[in-house]
Amino acid sequence: MAPAGRVWLPRILLANLVVEVLIVVTGGLVRLTGSGLGCPTWPQCVPGSYTPVPHQAEGWHRYIEFGNRTLTSVVSIAAIATVYAVWRWAARRRDLLVPALVVLGGVAVQAVLGGITVRTGLNPYTVSAHFLVSMCLVTAAAYLVFRAQEGEGARDLTVHPLVERLGWVTCAAAAVVLALGTVVTGSGPHSGDADEPARFGFDPRTISWLHADAVMLFVGLVVAVWIASRLTGSSPAAGRAWAAVFAVTIAQGLVGYTQYFTGLPWAVVLVHMFLATLLVVALTRAMVRLRAGTDDH
Incomplete structure (x- = not known):
């Protein structure tokens, strides 16, 4: 692995794990503060606007829900950066490339599942699925961090x-x-x-x-x-x-x-x-x- 890869690959993988954990925590904050419908529509926050608007009926709940949605963009960027970093510096390692692609695909699934959750009025089954998929993504992101610390091969x-x-x-x-x-x-x-x-x-x-x-x-x-x-x-x-x-x-x-x-x-x-x-x-x-x-x- 190139010297740049030895420096940047572990940092990017760790950042990917950190944001995956953070979005679980912020998602929990949304649920625990009753802010699940702070933005009552999806993908827009309210009809005609992707961001909260003044005098919105949901009050302060809109900021918590919108903050969680905004973090989704950060998670997406981290997932894309992870796939690029693995491809750039560890392309031969399927043990890293596959979970990196799983994280990227999982982020897309989570975005759709989050939209379904809002549109179904926070159906408890979709809410639970949303959390459990997040746990799978945390697992994949953690595997990348710890497996990358070891050499490739058997x-x-x-x-x-x-x-x-x-x-x-x-x-x-x-x-x-x-x-x-x-x-x-x-x-x-x-x-x-x-x-x-x-x-x-x-x-x-x-x-x-x-x-x-x-x-x-x-x-x-x-x-x-x-x-x-x-x-x-x-x-x-x-x-x-x-x-x-x-x-x-x-x-x-x-x-x-x-x-x-x-x-x-x-x-x-x-x-x-x-x-x-x-x-x-x-x-x-x-x-x-x-x-x-x-x-x-």
Whole structure:
């Protein structure tokens, strides 16, 4: 890789990850402040204008929703820059080019899905899908960052093969946790619009405890992979990465119980959403660290 590539490629990939995380947080802010219909039309904010207008009926909610839409442009630029950077400095690496294209395509899908969400009056199913697609994009962006830190070519397992399989089971459990988390939010008071909230209709208490049960299973799996990585790993990298997953998981659990027992204050719920994105990043890093190239041992 050219010297310029060694400098700029990791910076661009990191910037891409940061903006993917930021748009999840701002999207959460839109939902938690009831600003989901702050711009009641799409792609325009209001009929005849792509930006908020004075004396708009939605009040201050329009600025929060418009801010999130504006950040979509930044995310798009970062995704395009990522594809260009990978093509320019790592064109032979399909392990980087494919996820870069996934992020770019996913951003386009998110824009359309966001429009559908507005036009359907914040249908809870499309809102949940919007969040889960964002988590997939965060995963792809995080993979780019951590995989680019390693050399190209074949990578060998640094742990027992069963540990990697258990790691994939843990990822599946994490996906269930995230999906149930969207149902919890969509069944509670923070379902998107201040005046006419659209909800799933499930009992919030029941869904919350189901979500908590899934989290407990996930925590057990994380501990199992962490211990197994330390016991069977040929290097400490995998064990350290899974320790980070455990740390974020515990922090997430504490915030989750705090929000539940304090009546779901939106600021605490927003922290919970932010930690969810960090958990996805940490989990992606941990899976990458289960393998290493011959030069990385």
